[in-house]
Amino acid sequence: MKSASAFIDDLVARFWRRVERATETDAESLACFRVFYCIAVLYCWAPYFSWINRVPAGFFAPPVLSIAKLFPRFPPFPFFALLDGVLLVSLVCMAVGFRTRWFTGVYLVGLIVGQSFQYSFGKIDHSMVELSIVLAMLIADWGRAGSVDALLGRVAASPTAELRRKQGLGLFAVLLAFGMLTAGVPKAVDWLDFDLSTSGVLCWFYPNREAVGRVYLLANFVPHAPRLLLELGDYGAIALELSGFLALLGSARWFRAWLTVATLFHVLNDLTLNIPFLAQLLTYTAFVDWRRSVPRGASLVVGLTRAPALVGVGVISGAAALYHLVVRWWFGGGSIIVLAPGDKAGDVVELYITLVIGLAVLILLIRETKNRWSGPIDPSNQGAAGALTKDESGLVSR
Amino acid sequence: MSQGSLFSTRFTLALAIYLLGGAALAFFTPFEPFPAVMLPGGGEPVPIKDGVARFESVGLWGRTPEGEKKRIVVSDFLAPIPDYYVFGVARTGFGYTNPKPRKVELGPFVFRVSQPERSREMRREVVVWLQHRLHEAGLAEDSLMVRKDEIEIDMASDRELARKRLSEKRFRIH
Numbered sequence: 001m002k003s004a005s006a007f008i009d010d011l012v013a014r015f016w017r018r019v020e021r022a023t024e025t026d027a028e029s030l031a032c033f034r035v036f037y038c039i040a041v042l043y044c045w046a047p048y049f050s051w052i053n054r055v056p057a058g059f060f061a062p063p064v065l066s067i068a069k070l071f072p073r074f075p076p077f078p079f080f081a082l083l084d085g086v087l088l089v090s091l092v093c094m095a096v097g098f099r100t101r102w103f104t105g106v107y108l109v110g111l112i113v114g115q116s117f118q119y120s121f122g123k124i125d126h127s128m129v130e131l132s133i134v135l136a137m138l139i140a141d142w143g144r145a146g147s148v149d150a151l152l153g154r155v156a157a158s159p160t161a162e163l164r165r166k167q168g169l170g171l172f173a174v175l176l177a178f179g180m181l182t183a184g185v186p187k188a189v190d191w192l193d194f195d196l197s198t199s200g201v202l203c204w205f206y207p208n209r210e211a212v213g214r215v216y217l218l219a220n221f222v223p224h225a226p227r228l229l230l231e232l233g234d235y236g237a238i239a240l241e242l243s244g245f246l247a248l249l250g251s252a253r254w255f256r257a258w259l260t261v262a263t264l265f266h267v268l269n270d271l272t273l274n275i276p277f278l279a280q281l282l283t284y285t286a287f288v289d290w291r292r293s294v295p296r297g298a299s300l301v302v303g304l305t306r307a308p309a310l311v312g313v314g315v316i317s318g319a320a321a322l323y324h325l326v327v328r329w330w331f332g333g334g335s336i337i338v339l340a341p342g343d344k345a346g347d348v349v350e351l352y353i354t355l356v357i358g359l360a361v362l363i364l365l366i367r368e369t370k371n372r373w374s375g376p377i378d379p380s381n382q383g384a385a386g387a388l389t390k391d392e393s394g395l396v397s398r
Numbered sequence: 399m400s401q402g403s404l405f406s407t408r409f410t411l412a413l414a415i416y417l418l419g420g421a422a423l424a425f426f427t428p429f430e431p432f433p434a435v436m437l438p439g440g441g442e443p444v445p446i447k448d449g450v451a452r453f454e455s456v457g458l459w460g461r462t463p464e465g466e467k468k469r470i471v472v473s474d475f476l477a478p479i480p481d482y483y484v485f486g487v488a489r490t491g492f493g494y495t496n497p498k499p500r501k502v503e504l505g506p507f508v509f510r511v512s513q514p515e516r517s518r519e520m521r522r523e524v525v526v527w528l529q530h531r532l533h534e535a536g537l538a539e540d541s542l543m544v545r546k547d548e549i550e551i552d553m554a555s556d557r558e559l560a561r562k563r564l565s566e567k568r569f570r571i572h
Binding site: 008009012013015016017019020051054055056057058059060061063064065066067073112115116119121122123124126128129131132163166167170171174175178179180182183185186187189190191193196197198199200202203204205206207208210211212213220223224227234241347 | 402403404405406407410413417421423424425429430431432433434435436437438439440441442443444445446447451453454455456457471472473478479481482483484485486487488489490491493494500511513516520521523524526527549551553554556
């Protein structure tokens with residue numbers, strides 16, 4: 001019995017060691033990611049739930065297993081308006097790194113509550129990546145560097161800081177790979193038929209074009225695509241979605257390469273099927289070494305340790321939050337995107353924004369992958385337990 | 399925690415149960431939990447025969463004051479509800495009728511889970527909202543249809559060749 005337990009412990013330890021080696025980035029890169037992610041979310045994907053108070057309560061049909069099921073109807077006004085306010089302020093505080101952990105926790109709880117009600121219209125959007133990254137960053141404590149907290153000396157030296165950062169990144173990678181697996185398995189069952197007279201890709205195209213008018217960017221070219229290309233699209237999606245764990249357990253190099261292909265996949269989805277996965281794309285940059293892979297990344301890392309840069313981050317993120325609050329609270333409208341109306345035109349803007357940011361993230365990840373493959377040492381090729389490293393407090397760990 | 403491991407065996411097992419349990423509920427029952435770690439899966443592949451693609455689609459229809467059926471632009475009609483929620487909204491009775499209890503089959507076991515009933519006040523609110531939306535669309539205020547069609551499209555010319563009504567649910571809005 002004891003040996004079985006030891007065997008499982010060993011297996012689990014091996015699994016996490018591999019995950020750790022594939023996902024490692026430093027605290028400064030995580031600080032850059034925090035600023036980039038929060039600002040991008042504020043401008044292009046801001047949490048927006050106050051619209052729920054503008055629809056009749058009769059639409060309330062929560063999933064059986066969700067927080068919303070505990071309520072008899074949608075909470076009354078001004079619940080969602082206040083929730084939007086709390087989430088937007090939390091994002092600004094997270095961006096500048098002010099009480100970062102506290103506001104990350106508030107943001108996570110608020111997002112779960114808001115989404116529980118938003119998904120009470122008979123459909124659950126699969127936004128787990130958005131929640132997973134916030135949970136992961138709460139664990140990783142992404143405000144330890146390049147933040148107001150660090151500037152004010154609120155970040156206490158801790159021997160577990162490095163471990164927590166690795167835990168956050170490792171957990172996020174596992175959740176992402178598992179999420180992709182849940183998308184790939186049903187596709188493999190339904191689409192893997194080696195039959196050119198059926199197309200899985202088209203089941204995402206025609207019904208959505210017909211019902212909600214997805215006809216933008218390159219969508220009109222889809223029906224004219226060669227049959228073989230459509231079939232290869234089916235298999236490509238399946239291969240990508242089933243291979244997340246392989247890449248993650250392979251090495252840091254393979255995992256970055258997989259993230260690059262996943263980004264390309266999302267960009268193609270946006271272009272052809274008009275399905276924007278913007279929030280998911282943004283999260284992939286958590287695994288980028290910003291110093292090496294981003295132009296002027298080293299200056300950015302240094303800049304974030306100084307007050308003027310953080311004031312700049314505060315002004316940029318605060319402006320977006322203020323815009324959303326004024327439009328929602330004052331004018332009673334709003335959307336998830338700054339300066340885009342919340343109707344069909346807003347949806348089209350979302351597609352273009354996803355394309356532009358998607359291409360930027362793709363270039364970033366290509367550079368990151370190239371650096372990993374051309375670098376002298378791949379962390380995954382080091383010894384089984386990884387190299388000795390110093391955490392922020394100077395303590396040597398493993 | 400095992401030495402050199404990011405997480406303990408106990409945490410890892412709990413995580414596995416949460417992930418696999420959520421996925422199992424979503425795949426094998428109508429009770430996908432939220433939050434669960436799931437991403438959009440597949441769907442029935444679209445058959446293509448002699449360059450003609452055949453698929454099913456759900457649409458909203460109303461009647462003009464002259465009595466002719468007219469397709470409704472979903473995004474305008476549902477706003478601010480996102481247009482892609484149309485399938486879910488239609489499935490749950492369009493906020494108008496009480497949704498049917500959900501039937502669950504787990505092997506030999508079959509049971510039904512009731513859905514929340516809509517009060518008279520909630521129903522009245524929906525009626526006013528729907529009537530206003532139908533009026534704005536230039537349609538009669540008392541008729542809304544959720545129609546499922548089978549559509550055939552010639553892929554080369556991207557032209558619709560045929561449309562067959564598979565089902566139609568009518569709502570008398572009053």
